[in-house]
Amino acid sequence: MSQVRYDGYSEPRSSKVPIFSLAARVATFASLVVTVVILQTNKVTLNTGFRLTYSSLFHSYRYMFYVSILGLVYTAMQIPLAVYYLRARKRLIERYSLLHIDFYGDKIMSLLLGAGVGAAFGATRDLNKAYEESNVPKIHDFFDLSYVAAVFILIGCLGSAISSIFSSLALSKGE
Template identity: 30%
Template sequence: MVNTPPSSSTVSRTVLLLLRVLIFVFLLIALILIAIVKQTDDQTGAEIKFNDIYAYRYMISTIIIGFAYNLLQMAFSMFTVVSGNRVLSGDGGYLFDFFGDKIISYLLISGSAAGFGVTVELGRGVPSNSFIEKANASASLLLIGFLLTAIASTFTSFALPKKAN
């Protein structure tokens, strides 16, 4: 019995699947954290939630879009690793992976930046509280999701078809 090392394409498919699972986990936790954020105003008694602040609405929108795209790509990656065949064959499939990863990564970084920006503004002159800390944690996890998606984009760029000029 000869032990042959797995091919580089098998390794990269497996690494890409692992990245997709990590992105899924980080985006899920970020979604849960921002969704449970709420605080009661001491002066008025009004309850403030994430959907009362436009930047947090944008942040949760980018998380949901990234989550849905990543779920689709995770299913495609699982199919590819298990069967050895791609769901979207041909040049179009590789281009979809590459440009999809690029677009989603840019959405994720913009959502993270919006979350960080409003969290800093809300926290000015206010003692630290759970509302600000949870929102900041969610934006941080979204930033990690962006970084992992950018890395996945690098892996998908290696698979792009080589065209002669």
């Protein structure tokens, strides 16, 4: 059975788009939470007493952190809208201009998270290689956890890209 809306578009009850849209947003949110937690807890104190953190020397890790926070805020605002869309089978606000905001917001967030992925993997690889021969005992543990954070921001980027596809479909349908 279909629910007919005032604009003539009917969303089939069996459509999986709202479920997948919500799942992509939740996966993005969860992976970005993990990224932020790893970055916040990944600390190493070197023999010299210097405490190495994501924010101590590395601009790439700071960028990854702030982009993850921005992604969390954006996704947290989008999840309630996705839940409403799943339950009601229609958008909360049926304005074409708001579909454009969703469309462009998802695209920009995907690009920012993608740049965060590149910064994280690039910095971690380069720094790990630079300290490969060093006898600093815990520095490789720091870089290993940085790789884990990079993987989770990659998952967040993929979830955001999937959300971007769904917002593109919604815009093209004129939902």
